[in-house]
Amino acid sequence: MNYDDVIIGGGHNGLVCAFYLAQAGRRVRVLERRHIVGGAAVTEEFHPGFRTSIASYTVSLLSPDVIRDMRLTERGLCIVERPFAGFVPYSDDRYLVLGGDPEKAQAQVRKFSEKDAEALPEYENMLSEVADVLRDIANKTPPNSGGGLRALLATAAQGYNLARLPVETQRNVLDLFTKSARSVLDSWFESDQVKGALGFDSVIGFYGSPDTPGSAYVLLHHFFGEVNGKRGAWGHAIGGMGAITAKMAQACVDVGVEISLNSPVCKVLVDNKRVSGVALESGEVVLGRTVVANVGPKLLYERLIEPQALSKPFRRAMSGFQTGCGSFRMNVALKELPQFTCLPGDGDHHRAAVFIAPSLDYMDRAYRDAREFGWSREPVIDMMLPSAVDPSLAPAGSHVAAIFCQQFASHLPDGRSWDDAREDAADTVIETINRYAPNFRDSIIARQILSPLDLERIFGLVDGDIMHGAMSLDQLWAARPLLGHADYRGPIRNLFMCGAGTHPGGGVTGLPGRNAAREVVRGW
Template sequence: MTKRYDAVIIGAGHNGLTCAFYLAQAGLKVRIVERRNVVGGAAVTEEFHPGFRNSVASYTVSLLQPKVIRDMRLEDHGYRVIERPISNFLPQEDGDYLKLGGGLERTQAEFRKFSEHDANVLPDYYDALETVAEVLRGLALKSPPNVGEGFRTLIDGALQGRGLAKLTLSQKRDVLDLFTKSARSFLDSWFESEAVKAAFGFDAVVGNYASPDTPGSAYVLLHHVFGEVNGKKGAWGHSVGGMGQITQIMAKVCEACGVEISLESPVAQVLVDGEKAAGVRLESGEEIAASRVIANVGPRLLYDRLVAPSDLTLEFRRRMKGFKAGSGTFRMNVALSELPNFTCLPGVGEHHQSGIILAPTLDYMDEAFLDAKRYGWSKKPIVEMLIPSTVDPTLAPEGQHVASLFCQQFAPELPDGRSWDDEREAAADCIIDTVEAHAPGFRASVIARQIHSPLDLERKFGLIGGDIMHGNMSLDQLWSARPVLGHGSYRGPIKGLYMCGAGTHPGGGVTGAPGHNCAQVVIGDKGGYGRFL
């Protein structure tokens, strides 16, 4: 007799694991099928050179929902995050530098090197951002109103809009600015120093193939301040053992709840019977029967490759054809014989434990994007470097280090028919040269490197166009419109088909929120009350 499941989840990334946990807690029989030979999706740790380990794609922690951490009891199983002493360190082209974080007074003192005005206005800026972020945090663990459901849509919209309704007129203006303006336009209204604007503007281009001048890029800036580390809002940190430690713990928790996890089990097709999802067929030919199919993959991968066109309406297919994906991200890990020595701040210091941002101005970031549009990748890329071995010695041999290089802007598809297979090494060299310009001797310290171009990210992790967010975080692809209006509540266009990945609300990052919310919807549809949710 064929074994049947209440739910089969495609993809063992962190959202799939989170969703599986809540479903299992509610009594459902759940199986996860994962294409790779390891759980974690893009949140994995790998040894990329003998003795050197690091997070491969996702590389830092802040956005993981505290409720998910508590409910899954991750800390009981070894989850530990070390907070950065300062948030970011930005070398400047004139030989100066700016440090961001470490407390309000420290940051104000840094800002005074560049602008007394910017130091004075900083508390008000933080308050404005935090007020909006707090309202949106309240929406992160709720299913958006699903447009098209009549009175229910109105009720859900009214209930979720209460937080916004309580804001003052000035605060509502901040909301409008953050959702519609470019990062530059928003920051220009607050600050005068180019270094200060760059310090905040960097978040607007993380995983965003766009210029800081692109309308809507201010929202991406806001998205990156939603999180917290160890109860401190807006902080970022390092997961001891790398990002893979988080998902390995999640997998153990899931299995203890009865979830079955099948590795090396790539899905070929979502099975549909009588206009209802009926399970999946693996590439091996095995068919898995399930009452519900839950996709923890991006919308483009799901609807372009795993669902037969005949099972979708022409209108839905047209809408999904317009779904934008491609984050312009190039990801590299390097093994180092020594720490980089920065010309603007020589010696070893707390800046080595921060996010090292090589993008001194918004103009620099804009030019990086324009370069990528013209040539495929920027000759002066935006680089964020983290050196997690400075706080986690398990990642590298004694006296040596590993560094994460998260880089923008690199076109998802190169112009003129060129392939990333032919250009990945040259792009990696360019990134190394960018660091070398600020820290002479860096190139010589590189023992080995692990390269992931946008095409590599797609092949390895199923991130279409190398999109770490599973789809652009633009106004037309947020909240009830993520991935498309009418299907913003984690329910797909086929009965019994659900979505729990970053291509749904609230979007990208290691949050666990889409997995949590999707499970809530599934249990509600089943007729349960989701007491664990």
């Protein structure tokens, strides 16, 4: 059977793209290499009785338009808002709670600085205003360099919306899109603890320092989402992230999408300078009028397409596309909840994200460590305890910790493989958490380790890059993945891209898939 659209990869963006294409009356087939749909947004058992979102682990950026159009809530998706955004323990028995009730948040910051407490509401309003700009841009196809009149009009339209903003907002947009997180935060706050807590998101999924230009944008990127209509909030999908993609798959099937599991693609077929379909590792050939790739640009152009099908300038440009976000994931089965020295007992802090990174200097050292040694001796850690919100994930009385760690090099400087270093790196993570919660190490029943190499092997994330490509200034908006291909179209006729390597980038948003579907339909 010939299809209108063949989609490589059944991750969330591939499913979103497939849904909109099928809704437009097209014959669509999704090819997923694993035994389960969802890509990196899946829920799996990693130890008998213990389930978790093994890769992507929290909800905020998922587009409300996608939720509405795919009727995910009506299909049973339940997202529970976390009581506050983050809990930051310190080694001196103090702590800071972020988000939640504005007055309580100010009171938390006041423990460290009266001046910073007064500045907090204005800073959050500023972030919210700029996030509105990002939301508007994220839902649109970027202007494509060399795209003629249409690209010119798109540039003018998106530029006009920005030009209409007050000049102060324009300055803030420029700062957050170009400066380092430290530079921005230094202009607002004085406390090292407050700046560290507010700057934590600037290095999540970003192999760099909070001193790196562009890290302020990474901070902003994690702020533009919402949960149940509340902007800037974070949540947990009951049943884990796999509940989201399972409901997406239901929506796809309901509009006629064919989903094939255990169907790894080994080659994109090119005939007379246009794609004609794909070949599977099984030997099956699937023909389609278009091929839409929900895999990273590096994987698509350097492993799935024969070099002679691409121009030499394009191959050279793609060789410079940067991957590697410095991420290291662990899932841990626990006998009990961590007991933090600074805040013992059970409480709402167990239902928030636990940020272990007490200052911007700590984050900077972690990055410099990774550059020199391969991973940080004191890693940046974002720990969720999803079973504290969703008891279905663990046996009664037990818990699951989803640990996301930052500043781990994709390739170790001494030439060792991550297969040889993963246990040592995991021990470093455990010991770091144990310094803040002394019962943590002894409460471990089992652990699952996902090094950058594991993330590549299991999920096809080249260099373990959860964003499908660095979220650096030269790889955003009209330059994502490359100038001339920001409109979701590849360099070969009828080839499209719909993954996180396209605008607006990484995170479980569904926006690359939604935007790409619009361009595929427009292309025909």
